[in-house]
Amino acid sequence: MLVEHAVDPGETVEDYLAVRNLGAEQVTFRLSAADGFYNANGRFDMLRSDQESVAAGTWISLPDSVIVAPGATAVVPFSLTVPADAEPGDHAAGITASVISGAHGDGTGVGVESRVGFKVMTQVTGPLMPAFSVEQVQTDYLLSWNPFRAGDIAMTFTVVNTGNTRLMVEGVLDVAGRRIAFPAEAERRSEILPGEERPYALAVDDVWPLFGFPADLTVAPVVSSSADETAAVPPSVTAHFVWAMPWPQLLTLVGVALLLIALLWNRVRSRRRIDALIEDAVERGRAQARESDAVERL
Numbered sequence: 001m002l003v004e005h006a007v008d009p010g011e012t013v014e015d016y017l018a019v020r021n022l023g024a025e026q027v028t029f030r031l032s033a034a035d036g037f038y039n040a041n042g043r044f045d046m047l048r049s050d051q052e053s054v055a056a057g058t059w060i061s062l063p064d065s066v067i068v069a070p071g072a073t074a075v076v077p078f079s080l081t082v083p084a085d086a087e088p089g090d091h092a093a094g095i096t097a098s099v100i101s102g103a104h105g106d107g108t109g110v111g112v113e114s115r116v117g118f119k120v121m122t123q124v125t126g127p128l129m130p131a132f133s134v135e136q137v138q139t140d141y142l143l144s145w146n147p148f149r150a151g152d153i154a155m156t157f158t159v160v161n162t163g164n165t166r167l168m169v170e171g172v173l174d175v176a177g178r179r180i181a182f183p184a185e186a187e188r189r190s191e192i193l194p195g196e197e198r199p200y201a202l203a204v205d206d207v208w209p210l211f212g213f214p215a216d217l218t219v220a221p222v223v224s225s226s227a228d229e230t231a232a233v234p235p236s237v238t239a240h241f242v243w244a245m246p247w248p249q250l251l252t253l254v255g256v257a258l259l260l261i262a263l264l265w266n267r268v269r270s271r272r273r274i275d276a277l278i279e280d281a282v283e284r285g286r287a288q289a290r291e292s293d294a295v296e297r298l
Contacts, residue, residue, distance in 0.1 A: 001118035008125050010084035017076050017118070019097045021068035028067050029097040031076065033060035036092035036119060042190035042198065044119055046094035056091035056122055059083070066097075080122060088126025089164025090225055092193050094119055121166075123225055130223050130233040131163035132192075136199075139215055139242045141207070147248040153204040155240075159219060160197040167192050167221035167233065169200075175215035175242060176207045191224055209246035214239065 005013050021027050034047040035057040047053055062078035078095065096117030137157040144151045153176065159169050168189040173180045180202055183189055192198050207213075220235035 002121060003118060004121045004123070005080060006123045006125055007080065007082045009082055009086050012079055012081040014077060014079050017062075017078060017095060017097075018073050019066055019068055019076060020073040021070055024070050026067060026069050027099055028065055029099060030065050031062050031095070031097055032064075033057050033062060033078075033093055033095045033120070036094040036193075038191060038193060038196060038198070040199070044092075044094070046096065046117065049098070049113065053093075056093035056120070059091075059122065060093055060095065060120065062095065080120065082122065082124055086124045087164065088124050089128060089194055090166045091122045091124060092119065092166075093122070121225075123165075128165050128223075128225070129163045130165045130167060130221075131161075132167060132169075132219070132221055132233065132236070133160045133162050134158070134217070134219050134236050134238060135160055135197075137217065137238060137240065139240050141209065141242055141244040143209065143245075143247065145248050147252040150206040150208045151244065153207050153213070153215075153242055153244075155202045155204075155215070155217065156199065157217065157219075158197050158199050159192060159221070161192040161194050163233070164194050165223050165225050166194065168224040169198065169219065169221045171217065171219040171235070173202050173204070173215065173217050175204055176213045178204055178207075180204055192221075207244070209244040209249070211246065212244055213242045215242050216240075 003015060005015075007013055019029050019031075021029075032049060033053070034049075034051070035053040035055045036044060036046045039045050047057065059082060060078060060080050063076060066074050066076050068074045094117050096115040098113050098115030100113050135158045137155070139153065139155045142152040142154055155173060155175075161167055168191055170189050171182055173182070182200065182202055190198055216237060216239050218235055218237045221233055223233065
């Protein structure tokens with residue numbers, strides 16, 4: 001679930017949330033708001049209850065708890081007040097309803113907090129400046145030492161949101177005559193909040209080593225704020241070169257060449273040995289013939 005508001009600095013908006021009890025007993029739900037963020041897997045999360053919020057989580061006011069009867073739903077009001085000095089752009093927070101199970105009234109046992117919640121995205125009105133940078137780009141050719149098997153190309157990079165709007169990241173990698181789009185067709189685009197960064201890894205399988213390939217990485221995020229669909233950000237295109245030395249194939253060719261040279265050399269040596277034996281036999285024959293002539297003359 002997502003709640004979005006476009007709010008002027010210093011303004012307050014009122015909203016509501018619903019808490020439903022799916023159990024068979026009355027439950028007291030603890031309500032809280034906290035700063036939101038995206039984790040390394042691209043999933044939205046918010047600070048734990050033992051961590052202190054310093055940003056948009058502090059803008060939300062709501063009751064500390066609500067009691068909900070079995071099978072019932074309670075509607076709870078909450079308000080969001082944007083500070084007068086808040087910076088323009090997107091700010092993320094979350095609201096959760098939680099229960100603690102496993103702890104005993106005497107303080108023994110370990111309590112486990114279970115919580116469910118939703119995102120609260122606030123866009124503070126003002127100049128929107130979407131921007132990003134592509135950093136830590138590294139491209140490697142993963143060689144297969146089997147000379148009859150192709151290797152793989154692996155590229156890693158990090159996208160940093162340097163602007164003040166949240167971005168949906170997408171792009172394409174052109175390398176070795178292949179075009180790899182990210183995210184893949186079955187994957188969803190990942191969102192990056194202002195000030196956050198996200199690592200990416202791309203792989204191109206079954207690429208034969210041909211000494212090297214040019215690689216063009218195009219990263220083209222789009223602004224994901226629904227409050228302003230006109231903001232645009234130019235794509236980033238970076239050129240790289242992937243060294244792909246065919247060492248297994250070269251070693252195989254060298255081995256074959258050495259084997260052919262060895263076979264040829266053995267053949268030459270055998271021919272020389274045979275020629276030497278023939279010459280020696282001829283010489284012995286001539287010597288015997290000379291000895292026979294000498295005996296006859298005597």
